[in-house]
Amino acid sequence: MxxxxxxxxxxxxxxxxxxxxxxxxxxxxxxxxxxxxxxxxxxxxxxxxxxxxxxxxxxxxxxxxxxxxxxxxxPSYDSLASWLESRHGTEINGHTADQAIKALNSPDGRSQETPHEHPENGV
Structure with missing residues (x-):
């Protein structure tokens, strides 16, 4: 055995x-x-x-x-999915997802933002 x-x-x-x-x-x-x-x-x-x-x-x-x-x-599937969907634009390392996408799409790899997109400028 x-x-x-x-x-x-x-x-x-x-x-x-x-x-x-x-x-x-x-x-x-x-x-x-x-x-x-x-x-x-x-x-x-x-x-x-x-x-x-x-x-x-x-x-x-x-x-x-x-x-x-x-x-x-x-969390339930529904609550987590809703939370994930609502996180578009959430800051990561001081940058929003929108800013990161703009940087990826720019020719020089830097964000092509206008002054109103900088909350720290107070505009």
Missing amino acids: RNIDMIPVKPPIRRVCADFHGADAVELDILEARLGISRAARNKSERDAVLMELAVLSLKKQVEAYSQQTGDPY
Whole structure:
């Protein structure tokens, strides 16, 4: 008879499958290209696993931020989704998401803001 301590423990496995269509599929391709996932992955399965790792890490951080802000450690899907949607324009490192997008789209990589977009100017 085998010693129970000698039986290898298999890690839990969770398979996640999702189909993206239309604009969502294009957006996902753009994200993968921006992150260089296709260069780092050898095949579709590995690419999807890397993408899911990043997605889960991001989701965990967002749930933690939501919980700290609201005091609710177990948000519902609806409340978290609403909170995430309302965060457009929230400051990160002193810059809003809109400012970061403008900087990404500018030729020199700097934000092309007008004075009224600087709250610190008091305008």
